[in-house]
Amino acid sequence: MNSMTTTTVARQRGQGCNGRSRLILLGAIVGIASLLAAACGDDEEAAEPAAAPETTQAPEPTADPEPAEEAAPAEEAAPAGPAAHCAAGETDGDLTFYNWAEYIDDELLAAFEAETGINVDYTTYESNEEMLTKVESGAAIYDLVVPSDYMVDTMRREGLLLELNYDAIPNSANIDPAFTSPPFDPDHLYHVAYQWGTTGIGMSYEVLDILGESTWAVIFDPDTAALVPGSISMLDDAPEAVSAALKYLGYSITDVINNRNEDAVREAGELLRATNERLLKYDSVTFGDDLVNGEVDVAHGWSGGFALSIFEADAYETHVYTIPKEGGVRWVDTMAIPHNADNVCSAHAMINFLTDAENGATLTNWTYYGSPNAASTPFILDEILEDPGIYPPPDVYARLELIPQMGDLGLIVQDMLTEAKS
């Protein structure tokens, strides 16, 4: 953060020095320096008023050592019972919808606008944390957001989500029962599933033929890795990297996190550290494109990313997304309403609209992610339903796990990736 500021200032100075004396350059440095010095000296005074509102605004949930249980203070912060008394399809103003980038067919938004007569102000984000920061700080007010599984847990514990009023979402009956009592919101009070997907390995058929079947060993076992030509990339994401290592080591991610098995996490960290030098790179953005372009031959990544890259490059003959035999990670993105939403009824109306059987299918036919909507199945394209990378067969599905909210263990998990990169 500070480095960016410094760079900007330095660049402006650098440009300005054309034909100016070096005096100005050095003067600028001294100026910045003295400003900094002043700021450091005044910290206590300057900071107090700025800090005060935050303290009052956010009643401190006293450090909760048992994340598996309901956090009592957070429950207090959340309003008791459904706050909204909206009828099905009722709207109360234009909807601000904050969703992941590239995650909805624009025609669905247009159809919703036509049906309800309200406008949808649609903006996007790239990570759960980005969304959380905006909602938490109140810097922007959103009526509807799309947090992933663990983020639903974090947000409800912090009292950032509104309890849903299912009377206004009759279509929620369409949701597959497998998605209505997940560990991150067991009572299904705060979320309705939106799309789901998996984390596994993308590879060329050449590599898959050598391996016989997909396995994490191609990344984590030096002997297996030596069998296959080419290079490997992993997600630059600590929970995903550690989960992959845990799966390879034969652990259940859920057990490790919920039982706070720090030893297992450290064992996974050791494995990551030993793997680091074998990797070409860590990448959470271009892993799919790099795979089909041949920059890497084995890539740890998200199902949808591979599906999109393989589709765009028409690489169905050469590359494939697989879920390793040891199992992988499954995730669910959900619709939820922030505690400070303005147009709660409009948000309910949108959730109801998107859980409609045909609309749910339109969503999946555009994103190529799995649909949690049981009623949508007849409307989903066959090529999606038959793709084992999107809809894995039951025996593979059984080996997939959600990454639970990690609590304090989350920091250790972050440290594992940090240490692997040292």
Next chain:
Amino acid sequence: MQPANRPPASTGASGEEAAEVAKRRQGMLLASPGSLYLLIFFVVPLALISVYSFATRTSTGRTSLSGWNVESYRAIGDDVIVGIIGRSAWLATLTTALCLAVGYPFAYYIATRPRHLRAVLLVLVMIPFWTNGLVRVFAIRFLLGSNGPASALSESMGFGTFRILFTPTAVTIGMVYSFLTLMVLPLYVALERMDWSLTEAARDLYASGSKAFWKVTLPLTKSGIVAGSVLVFVPSFGSYVVPDILGGAKTLLVGSYIARQFRDARNYPLGAALSVLLIVAMLVAVALNQRSGSGADSGDRPRRRGRGRAHAEPEPVAAP
């Protein structure tokens, strides 16, 4: 003496004083937009960062502002973090040294061209600066990639595919490229303002070409070297875009580590503490540089006057 001189002195003094006050007021007026901007977007955020560095992270990642402690500062002593800081410092030093090695002859060349050519060359130096830095880094990534032109060239020459992307070498190349302009410009200014008759004098007194350079030119351009080095070192120390994109995020540097604390780990206190520590370290380094005399011509007026013309001060040389 005082009473006798009083009337003229007092009118003179008050007139001068009034002029001085008006001048000062005008100066403050001119500086106020800049100062206000820095106050709102620099001093205040910095103060907030300092406050957060003493706060606590809750288990869900929220930052709790009650219960102040220095735990985050203590955590910085951890071997892993010290290692990260050490690596970043080494990379920044290497980048600075390479920028200096490349930039000095380059600036020397430009400064010794005829006046009209200098302007053209300077514009050429600055053109990359008008392009977004991220775009330039991605361009390098393409250049160095295994499917890129560099690789195609090495393959056509029979050296096989070129695997340099996602290595420390690629990071260093990218860093030098990103920050070279920041080194060249202050060096150019220092060289251009230098009084070349002093080098001539050295040669007249039988100094060899290299001796004249080391004993006259180099010391006279020391301020440019220091300014350029600071301008390159500071941003390259905290840089995280270049190492992540060209290094494949395989080796963690302090900039990425701090960004990670704010983004992934949601450990604001640790990220803030590390930021504060870096800022303070930079300040101390710059202050030491200033004090050591290399930057004397930037502030210390009496001392500068005392040194006189022989030191080729910018103003007297520039005037004619």
